[in-house]
Ligand SMILES: [Zn+2]
């Protein structure tokens with residue numbers, strides 16, 4: 001007996017991570033009853049983001065252009081390629097102001113339990129990027145969680161035959177910790193002390 | 198350095214209740230990276246709901262028509278008007294299959310701390326509805342929380358001068374409890390034992 005457009009909204013909200021039936025219902029009522037302006041803004045922002053965002057063809061992060069601003073910046077050192085899991089990790093490294101190379105954003109990590117293997121992570125795109133003849137060192141900056149370590153290990157083994165120097169952030173980052181929740185000083189230290197693997 | 202459309206999406210997601218900056222960021226990445234189909238569905242459902250949903254002019258609940266199906270149903274007893282806080286409460290009472298009258302949905306409760314008084318709840322719309330000359334009994338079925346009790350008390354005092362019989366669900370509903378989380382048997386019992394106030 002509930003209007004179908006309301007049922008559909010409640011169902012659609014469940015695509016958000018961690019949102020079950022009860023909180024989808026609460027969100028729908030809130031949006032329709034208390035914050036119609038916010039709801040319209042959200043619908044617009046979501047549609048717009050889907051329309052304009054793509055993955056940078058060089059670093060794979062979200063970008064509104066084929067090549068993102070950072071990759072197109074001639075003042076960054078193209079011989080260094082830092083590999084991170086997510087854009088938030090890239091942002092943390094940028095905040096340290098101690099790195100001036102380029103990045104590659106995996107947009108995830110190897111996670112066999114979630115069905116995310118080398119193919120799903122599109123590691124072939126990373127290998128092609130790293131083998132452009134300009135990159136000389138690849139810095140593995142995936143998280144120091146089990147999945148991040150396994151990802152770093154796999155990437156290292158795929159890139160080793162290419163004659164690249166491969167390094168890993170030093171263990172300044174706490175074991176089991178995530179970059180996003182680490183202070184920038186520790187991350188800067190880990191960059192300086194990166195070790196060849 | 199993050200694309201503005203991504204920043205805007207993260208900001209827009211914060212209009213959802215209980216969603217802070219970190220979880221808005223996680224939601225945005227999830228939608229754009231892992232569930233673009235769900236994201237498109239959500240944008241569409243939200244836009245559509247905003248377009249087509251209005252408040253039933255009789256019972257005030259969400260409806261795609263001026264008068265909702267339930268209010269337009271001639272087999273329901275128009276002499277009984279049950280007042281609830283939210284559509285979810287109405288749904289719970291319907292599930293008991295022990296009530297065949299009509300409803301009025303407040304779409305909230307009096308909550309002075311949140312700035313929601315009689316004017317914000319549009320209690321004048323309720324009074325006009327209850328004073329249609331057909332309604333003979335108003336059943337107060339707001340929650341048995343402090344705010345729900347205060348709302349019932351205020352509504353009762355506003356309707357008392359109109360010569361209507363005014364009743365309240367019996368205390369079968371646990372004190373401090375919310376209808377949405379009460380079993381239907383208890384709610385059915387509380388309907389049977391409703392008391393005149
Ligand atoms: Zn890029």
Ligand SMILES: [Zn+2]
Nearest residue numbers: 253256265268
């Ligand atoms: Zn109605």
